[in-house]
Amino acid sequence: MNYIKTKVFELTHLNCKMAQLDTTRPLIVGPDVPVSPYPIKMKGEVVRGFGRGGKELGIPTANLQEEATEALCKDVETGIYFGWAQVGNDHTVYPMVMSLGWNPYFKNEKRIAEVHIMHTFPEDFYGVELRVVVLGYIRPEQDYSSLDALINDINIDIQVANNSLARPAYTEYKKDQLFGIPG
Ligand code: ADP
Ligand code: RBF
Ligand code: MG
Numbered sequence: 001m002n003y004i005k006t007k008v009f010e011l012t013h014l015n016c017k018m019a020q021l022d023t024t025r026p027l028i029v030g031p032d033v034p035v036s037p038y039p040i041k042m043k044g045e046v047v048r049g050f051g052r053g054g055k056e057l058g059i060p061t062a063n064l065q066e067e068a069t070e071a072l073c074k075d076v077e078t079g080i081y082f083g084w085a086q087v088g089n090d091h092t093v094y095p096m097v098m099s100l101g102w103n104p105y106f107k108n109e110k111r112i113a114e115v116h117i118m119h120t121f122p123e124d125f126y127g128v129e130l131r132v133v134v135l136g137y138i139r140p141e142q143d144y145s146s147l148d149a150l151i152n153d154i155n156i157d158i159q160v161a162n163n164s165l166a167r168p169a170y171t172e173y174k175k176d177q178l179f180g181i182p183g
Contacts, residue, residue: 027160029082030136033169039083040075040134041178042113044068046087046126049112057151061099061114062087062130069113072100072134078111080138082161085117086179088128093174094119097154097161098134104143105150118158133173136164 044064054060062085064072078101085096095118102108115132138160144150164170 025139025156025160027156028163029138029160030164032167034135034173037075038135039173039176040072041132041176042068042072042134043129043131043178044113046128046130048126049114050106052106053114053116056147057154059116059151059154061116062125064113064115064130069100069111072113073111076100076134076137077140078102079140080157081134082136082138082157082164083132083134084165084174084176084179085115085133086131087117087121087125088130091179092119093179095162095165096132097138097157098132099141101141104141105147116154116158118162131178133176133178135170135173138164 042064044067046062047065049061049063081098081100083096083098084093086093096115097118098113098115100113101111103112115130138157142153144153
């Protein structure tokens, strides 16, 4: 009897562990060197959205103008991506995560490309030109049962992006021509 109980416990424990493993996301994505269709290079003006990113999520996203969004949609599917970004005349190139799509949690009616830059800026930069080099895909867009679950997944995306960009062939793109002559 005790033997059966032990085995049942072991199996349950194993199942729980496997369930945990199944829901754990890889913290680095893509090959060691970016492959086609990457790099995707894009620039566009930062436009206003619903103002939810900073206020509701604590994660501001610079929304790209419609032309840039449409151009990106010609190259890739909707989803979450990572790469490098540069704002206006500032020479610095920062890591970024980009959401391209409909924001299913908020049921948007228009597709939008929005970029969260891993840097704390002193002020907003609406109307300024944003340059991005997209280097890889992280995951598809999802709906969520709570705002916290969405925020949690975005924070994991940020870790995934930072880890994925730390590889030499990805770091190299910080020096891309697109970022050469800002202004
Ligand atoms: P909106 O819906 O108008 O895009 P958000 O709440 O998403 O509003 O805020 C986005 C704005 O916040 C950007 O357009 C930019 O001017 C500013 N901003 C400040 N810090 C960042 C950052 N780290 N990444 C992206 N945008 C930022
Ligand atoms: N919105 C969703 O509805 N589903 C998502 O899976 C999703 N993933 C995102 C991942 C990242 C890295 C970022 C920056 C945004 C994501 N969003 C997603 C968009 C989010 O809803 C949006 O930034 C806010 O609504 C503010 O515009
Ligand atoms: Mg935004």
